Amino acid sequence: MSEVMGFHYTLKDGEGNVVDSSEGRAPLLFMVGSGQIIPGLEKELETMAIGDKKQVEVKAQDAYGEVIEDLKITVKKDQFPEGSEVKVGDQFQVNNEPGAPIFTVMNIVENDVMIDGNHPMAGKDLFFDVEITEKRAATEEEVAHGHAHGEGGHQH
16 A cells, blocks of 8 residues: 655755755655655655654765766857856756756856766755654545545645
8 A cells, every 4th residue: 555754855065055844844745766855855754754853864875876977078168049048057958858967057158068967966965854744645636647636635
């Protein structure tokens, strides 16, 4: 039977800086085994009960993976659509295949555009403070859709 869990979290990097938090928002819901959250965190949460609090360290390989140098590429500006304003920080997908990397423009030097297809958190160990708020059977609709729905149902 599929299970839905909800949790509050604060995510910190290796220097202790807060990267993301659910504070002031609804808890994050996920269907166990659906791949909605990083594997290293899901493995830890599965063993917890409602009300449990824990600090979880997730190594890079169990989070967003290691940095893949082959995804750091330099392309020419003229490879972008004509008339497009390419700026550092822009993000795009090369194709629409599911799981295709999202590239970020890292630097522009004259006609050279340096892009990186790694997730911004790739290669980083992540540190979570978590608290379980919910643990229940998934509804038929959630099972059919393959992910958890928050209060009020459907959120696409």
